[in-house]
Amino acid sequence: MLKQLKYYTEVITCQSFTDAAEKCGISQSAMSQQIRALEENLDTELIRRGNRKFFMTPAGEYFYRRGLVLLDEAGRLKKETAQIGRQMNQCLRVGYLKYLHATELCRAAAILSEKYPAMELETAAGYAEELIDMLCFGGTDVILCSRRPGDLQDVEYIPLTKGRFFIEISERSPLCALDYVNVEELRRIPCIIATPDDQRERQRDDCVNMLGLQDNIIFADTPEEARLLAAWDKGFLLTEETGERPGQDDIPLRSIPLCANGKQLKRNYIACWRKDREDEYIREFAEILQKEYEKQNI
Structure with a gap:
């Protein structure tokens, strides 16, 4: 009929x-x-x-x-x-930095899943070098990263947000009286960083070269261990905020902006994908994520 x-x-x-x-x-x-x-x-x-x-x-x-x-x-x-x-045959594979707050990422995923309810989602958390390798060798479709892959020319990317650096330090420290702290003022205080063994040299280079900190670093295996050391007043914990900060437990640490010459240290974050693997929903996801970060920066 x-x-x-x-x-x-x-x-x-x-x-x-x-x-x-x-x-x-x-x-x-x-x-x-x-x-x-x-x-x-x-x-x-x-x-x-x-x-x-x-x-x-x-x-x-x-x-x-x-x-x-x-x-x-x-x-x-x-x-x-x-x-x-x-x-049913589509799957979005997203790689993101381990220390990245996932609030905006969760919102973007929820929006895309509502439009494509049958699409599968795979995620991988890693450090910058790991994510770039995943993208280069086809392990992910899109990555949220702090820098563009230098050895991969045929890529698309859009800016997401600027990461803002802070230190977390024991409430017993006299530095808690400051509204911000300059890098030069931390040269004799150990920097505490949570990172696995195979990423420690990279993190050391970032602290020394990018942030201008002295090579006086205490490595912790987990974020929990790093906060324990900071609460014990062993040094300051280096942190970075990239968007909306989730609620935290009441811990005896004070968060203070980390500055250079009075200006807070920042670095750019992007969503990046390969041109030869681009599908409509990959770009769409990146643009949704960009809008979610923009909401927090208004």
């Missing part, structure tokens, strides 16, 4: 059996047979003919109007079903 409904609405829309038959790719006689078969199936006259003209009966007008709605819904059903079928 769906095919006959299509034929019937074309006849009414075209106001011609000949034009409707040509548009549907069948003969005029076949079109007339299909309309008669439809009326027999419904046991109702839809078209009244006479003097080479025809007009709809009240039942025919109702069937025409409701039929257009049904055909529209059928078309949407077909399109949406095919889309879901394609999504």
